Amino acid sequence: MGMNRLVKPIRRHTNAIKTATTREFDGGWNVIDNDLNLDTRFAKTLKNMYRGQDGAIRVRQGNRLFADVGESTIVNVEYFIAVLVVACENGKLFTVNGLGEVTLLFDSAVAASLPGRPAAWGTTVFASFVASKGHLIVLNGIDKPLDISPSLSISYLADPATGSNAFVPRAKYGRQHGDYLVLAGDPLAPSTVYISSKNTSGVFFGAPAPNDGVNVDLSTKVPTGDTTIKGIGRYRDRLIILFAECALVGSLGTYSGSTHVPEFSDPVDLYGAVSHRAIHTFGDDILFTDHVGVQAFTKSIFNTSLKPERVSELVDPEIQKSLSQLTIEALEDRVFAVHNRLEGQYILFIPNDDDNVTETRGFMFTNLRALKIAHWAEIRGWNWRSGCRSQQGRLFFTNGSQIFLMGSEQDPIYADFVGDQETFDDETVFTDGLGFTPVADITDSGLPIAFEWIPPWQDLDKRSNSKLTKFIGFDTSGTATFTVDMFVDNLLTDPSDLGEAFTDDLVFSDDYGFETETPTYTPSLSMSFAGGDRLGFGGDGFGQDFGGNRPSRNEQIYSWPAKGKILKLRFHGETRQPLRIVSYTLGYLEASIRR
Amino acid sequence: MAEFKLMSDLVTDVQRELSQVPGIGTQAYSEDYIVQLLTAGFKVVFREEFWPHLSEWFQKTLDGSTGQWSGAGVDVYVLQDVRCVYGPKDRYRPLPHLPRHINPYEIAGTTPRYVEGRNGASTGKPFRIWPLAATGTITFQARVMPDDEVFLSSSSDEVPFDDLTLVYYAAWQYIENDGSNPGQAEKLKNMFEARLAQEKKNLANLPIDLDPRMAQSNSEWVELP
Numbered sequence: 001m002g003m004n005r006l007v008k009p010i011r012r013h014t015n016a017i018k019t020a021t022t023r024e025f026d027g028g029w030n031v032i033d034n035d036l037n038l039d040t041r042f043a044k045t046l047k048n049m050y051r052g053q054d055g056a057i058r059v060r061q062g063n064r065l066f067a068d069v070g071e072s073t074i075v076n077v078e079y080f081i082a083v084l085v086v087a088c089e090n091g092k093l094f095t096v097n098g099l100g101e102v103t104l105l106f107d108s109a110v111a112a113s114l115p116g117r118p119a120a121w122g123t124t125v126f127a128s129f130v131a132s133k134g135h136l137i138v139l140n141g142i143d144k145p146l147d148i149s150p151s152l153s154i155s156y157l158a159d160p161a162t163g164s165n166a167f168v169p170r171a172k173y174g175r176q177h178g179d180y181l182v183l184a185g186d187p188l189a190p191s192t193v194y195i196s197s198k199n200t201s202g203v204f205f206g207a208p209a210p211n212d213g214v215n216v217d218l219s220t221k222v223p224t225g226d227t228t229i230k231g232i233g234r235y236r237d238r239l240i241i242l243f244a245e246c247a248l249v250g251s252l253g254t255y256s257g258s259t260h261v262p263e264f265s266d267p268v269d270l271y272g273a274v275s276h277r278a279i280h281t282f283g284d285d286i287l288f289t290d291h292v293g294v295q296a297f298t299k300s301i302f303n304t305s306l307k308p309e310r311v312s313e314l315v316d317p318e319i320q321k322s323l324s325q326l327t328i329e330a331l332e333d334r335v336f337a338v339h340n341r342l343e344g345q346y347i348l349f350i351p352n353d354d355d356n357v358t359e360t361r362g363f364m365f366t367n368l369r370a371l372k373i374a375h376w377a378e379i380r381g382w383n384w385r386s387g388c389r390s391q392q393g394r395l396f397f398t399n400g401s402q403i404f405l406m407g408s409e410q411d412p413i414y415a416d417f418v419g420d421q422e423t424f425d426d427e428t429v430f431t432d433g434l435g436f437t438p439v440a441d442i443t444d445s446g447l448p449i450a451f452e453w454i455p456p457w458q459d460l461d462k463r464s465n466s467k468l469t470k471f472i473g474f475d476t477s478g479t480a481t482f483t484v485d486m487f488v489d490n491l492l493t494d495p496s497d498l499g500e501a502f503t504d505d506l507v508f509s510d511d512y513g514f515e516t517e518t519p520t521y522t523p524s525l526s527m528s529f530a531g532g533d534r535l536g537f538g539g540d541g542f543g544q545d546f547g548g549n550r551p552s553r554n555e556q557i558y559s560w561p562a563k564g565k566i567l568k569l570r571f572h573g574e575t576r577q578p579l580r581i582v583s584y585t586l587g588y589l590e591a592s593i594r595r
Numbered sequence: 596m597a598e599f600k601l602m603s604d605l606v607t608d609v610q611r612e613l614s615q616v617p618g619i620g621t622q623a624y625s626e627d628y629i630v631q632l633l634t635a636g637f638k639v640v641f642r643e644e645f646w647p648h649l650s651e652w653f654q655k656t657l658d659g660s661t662g663q664w665s666g667a668g669v670d671v672y673v674l675q676d677v678r679c680v681y682g683p684k685d686r687y688r689p690l691p692h693l694p695r696h697i698n699p700y701e702i703a704g705t706t707p708r709y710v711e712g713r714n715g716a717s718t719g720k721p722f723r724i725w726p727l728a729a730t731g732t733i734t735f736q737a738r739v740m741p742d743d744e745v746f747l748s749s750s751s752d753e754v755p756f757d758d759l760t761l762v763y764y765a766a767w768q769y770i771e772n773d774g775s776n777p778g779q780a781e782k783l784k785n786m787f788e789a790r791l792a793q794e795k796k797n798l799a800n801l802p803i804d805l806d807p808r809m810a811q812s813n814s815e816w817v818e819l820p
Contacts, residue, residue: 016774470773471615527623556616559625589774 016589017470020460023583025051028366028375030314036490036566038456042314045454049571050364050377053343056580057571059451059480060364060379061407064418066396067100074398076277076336076386078129080136081150084388084396084403085129087138091121095152096403106146106154114155115163121146126333128276130174132181132201141172141185147202159207160200167206167213169194172332173276175232177239180252182232184241185276190228191219193241195252195262212260221248223267230332231276235286235297238306242273242288249297249306271295271308274323277336277386280346285367287311287346289335293319294348294365315363315376322350322361330354336386342393342408344368349384358432360384381416381433381450414480415446415576423447427574448574451482453581457490457566466591467567472560473585474552478531480579481549482571485523488564489595493519521570524562531579557587565595599753605633605761606748612766612783626748629765634746636764637756641740644795645678649755650738659705662727668719671737674712677721678738682707683731690733693725702726707733757794763787 027041028051035044043057052058072088079085084096085105093106104110111120124140131137137157138146144165147157158165171194172185181196183204197203197213205213218241219227225245233240241248241264250264272290273279279288286297293312300307312319323331330351337348346365351357362379384397395406402420407413421435422445429435429447439445460467472484497520499513507513532553550558571581600608603619609629610617620626641649655664671677679689693699693709702708707729715721724733745752754761767783770776 470775525624550616550621554616556614558616559622559628561624561628587775 017587018460018590019585019587020458021583021585022455022458023055023475025055025057025455026373026375028314029377031318032314032316033456035456035568040455040458043453043455045452045570046377047380047453048378048449048451049453050366051373051375052580053368053371053373054580054582056477056582057453058580059414059449059478059575059578060377062413062415062418062446062449062576063397063404063406064413064446065402065420066405067096067102067403069094069096069102069401069403071401073400074385074403075125075333076127076129077396077398077403078136078388079390079396080129080131080148081152082391083152084390085136085138085148086398086403087124087127087129087140088401089123089125091124091143093121093138093146093148093154100403105148105152110154118144118156126172128173130176130181130183132174132176133199135201137174137181137201139171139174139183139185141170141187144168144170145174145183157202159203161203162208164207165202167204168202169204173231175234175239177234178237178252182239182252184229184232189215189217191222192217193229193232193262195260198260212255212258214260214262216262216264218248218264221264221267222246224269225272230273231279231288233273233279233286233288234281235306236299240286240297240306242276242279242290244274244290245270245272247271247273247297247308266305268297268306268308271297274331275335276332278348280337280339282339282341284369287337287365289319289337289348291320291323292316294346294363311365311367311374312363312376315378318378319348319350319363322352325352326350327354334360334385336384338387338395338397339389340393340395341389342410344373347379347387347395349379349382349387351383357383357385381447412578413446414449414578416449418442418446421445421447427576446576448576450572450574451579452570452572454570455568457568459566460586460588460590462590464565464593466563466565466593466595468589468591469560469562469564469567469586470589471557471587472527473555473557473587474529474532475582475584476529476532476552477580477582478578479534480531480573480575480577481528482531482552482573482575482579482581483526483528484584485521485570485572486525486560486562487522487568487570488524488562489566491522491524492568494522523570524564525560527558527560528573531577533578560586563591563595598757599755600758601752602630602633602746602748602750602754605754605758605765606630608758608762609633609765609769612762613769625769629769630746630748632765632768633754633761635768636761637746637754638740639764640756640760640791640794641738642675643791644798645736645738646756647798649741650678650736652734652736654732654734656732657707657724657729659728659730662711662723662725662729663713663718663720664733668715669737670719670739671721672715672719674710674722676738676740677710678736680710680722680724680733680735682724682729682733685734690724699725704728705730707731757790760787760790760794763790 022040024041029046030042048060049057072090074086076087086094095103095105108120111118121143127140134150136148145157148154156165157168169186171183174183179198181201183194193216195214197211203211205215231242239250247268248264249266252262254261273288293316296309296311297306334351348363349360351360364377367374387397397404419442421437422439423435435447500516501507501513529552530549606629607617658665690710693711702725705728707724709725710722712722763783763786771780
């Protein structure tokens with residue numbers, strides 16, 4: 001037959017096409033290692049996505065408006081017996097119940113009704129909380145501490161015998177440890193810890209007997225750096241006093257006669273803290289943040305001393321980059337962390353400016369020892385001043401006078417600022433990242449979450465051979481739309497991109513524009529897909545009548561033709577819907593070493 | 596069901612054959628390539644035979660000086676697509692090729708004697724008649740390639756050839772390039788060849804007139820018994 005001559009005879013082979021499935025992502029975000037030599041378990045970029053407990057890379061939870069105290073910026077919030085206690089910049093305190101109803105707790109009128117008609121708190125940019133003997137103590141380092149009882153009555157923290165708070169220090173932060181309330185951060189004595197009398201909260205050194213309260217100036221025990229106490233932590237039976245560049249590990253409860261003699265005999269050099277609000281103890285871990293990154297103390301196997309550990313080594317450069325933009329005062333006041341008990345996460349938030357904060361960059365550390373999971377992810381698009389965890393494990397965050405509730409696995413929220421902001425009809429927002437407010441319809445409100453995941457370069461086990469990719473496939477769930485880019489041969493960004501021009505298209509006199517956080521990527525291929533739970537043709541909602549996108553859980557194949565020696569994928573998009581990427585598969589032909 | 600299909604339908608058929616996810620706009624990277632393969636397949640089978648439905652008769656009057664006709668050309672660009680050329684009043688004998696070993700300029704007269712192929716890409720005149728001074732009306736049959744428009748995936752005009760032949764060809768070429776499942780590639784190749792043979796064989800269904808001078812109907816004067 002004549003047609004045979006039209007096709008050049010080729011060597012017969014059996015199934016030359018190979019497939020490579022990538023589905024282990026337990027390494028998380030890693031900026032330390034060069035991604036030309038990085039295992040695919042890690043991700044070079046992991047923004048607003050993280051490795052969930054099911055092993056999939058998933059879009060983080062969003063949040064919805066929970067309450068608005070209305071009149072002043074919230075500087076800190078804490079959960080206390082079924083309500084949120086909110087401290088505002090104007091010195092007022094409020095409570096917010098489970099229905100989001102706001103009740104005034106403390107202002108000048110309430111203060112005036114107290115015995116002795118004390119003055120109320122003045123303006124404050126900081127507040128911290130410490131639970132002590134069933135009460136919640138509120139501190140700001142300027143005014144005398146407040147004491148909230150379980151019945152939500154409030155008074156100044158005072159010696160119960162005399163009713164006087166003359167000896168209660170104007171501390172900035174505290175920690176209940178054993179039978180003692182330990183306070184520190186007195187601006188007049190920055191290196192002194194104030195330890196209450198045993199089994200009391202308001203009896204400090206100087207108050208009438210019975211009183212074994214003691215003040216300890218730790219400046220002589222600080223081996224390195226500034227002697228100002230930055231925070232107080234607790235780890236099992238140890239009290240940990242953190243300074244900028246070191247930690248003192250101590251223990252309370254040792255007496256010489258009737259005199260309490262706290263011991264601070266175990267200094268740990270170069271493990272310190274920048275903010276008391278970033279110190280969290282849970283189980284066998286105490287995590288805290290210093291100028292280098294996030295640190296931990298764990299118990300030594302061979303003795304009773306504590307072993308320091310840098311848990312953020314893989315992302316330290318990015319944490320340092322964010323911390324370096326802030327003054328010491330901003331670090332103390334604005335850097336904070338929350339502990340997500342439901343998913344075993346420590347989330348550190350660092351503002352992007354001292355005063356004009358437009359975003360608090362989040363560093364999320366998931367640490368599940370039983371599952372041997374420890375990985376990082378980056379959280380973007382939020383601007384929180386403070387946050388806390390409820391007894392049920394739900395996370396609350398504040399921005400301005402508003403309180404937002406973060407979604408959880410049991411009560412998922414797939415968009416940000418639901419009930420507060422909404423998008424244009426085409427799902428876009430204003431150029432500053434904010435949406436319309438107030439919203440027309442709460443159920444349809446919220447801003448899309450911008451996510452991005454860039455795994456490292458892959459050589460498919462043959463670094464020197466060219467690879468001809470032929471198809472791509474995914475295992476996904478959720479209904480979000482996502483875009484997949486593929487890069488080849490280390491060609492990731494456009495080197496001719498000189499930065500962002502002014503609005504009139506002009507650049508600076510050196511021919512460069514503004515530095516942009518998102519570079520101009522140069523993908524070899526790019527295609528958008530829909531999560532595996534998307535119904536597709538006829539099943540999707542209005543505007544998506546024809547399916548709207550390419551289903552990514554389809555065992556038929558998608559053509560994916562490219563050639564390169566090393567390959568890299570990038571998943572990104574903006575969504576108000578759930579998405580989990582369980583695995584991705586490349587079908588490829590192995591070619592020669594010549595590119 | 597129509598015999599012919601739109602290019603977009605052919606692309607979907609090929610995608611199904613390849614176990615790709617079908618649908619317009621679904622395969623961002625395979626669709627253009629499949630269109631290219633289908634177009635190539637059409638061009639391959641186009642030249643395989645003088646398909647009646649793709650062929651046309653033309654009659655043109657020679658200009659008497661260039662060996663070509665005056666006025667507009669036709670949508671035929673090479674002599675390979677011309678089946679036969681008849682001189683004025685020729686009924687049974689088409690004009691032959693210009694012999695290789697003859698000096699055409701020495702051919703005298705005005706009666707068309709030979710056909711010589713030319714590049715008709717710009718003129719639409721794929722041959723000329725020797726002697727160049729030949730006059731009269733020539734008649735020729737040629738196969739006419741459809742407009743390029745037909746081969747666009749967005750076209751609303753059908754691709755005028757058997758869809759199975761084209762789909763098997765494109766799928767065979769695609770899967771051969773992928774290097775996956777040699778058995779399937781072999782199967783598609785065999786199906787393409789079998790289908791094309793079937794098409795060609797069916798061309799011969801009508802009775803063949805062995806001597807065109809003995810017409811089947813009484814079109815000429817005959818003596819009745």
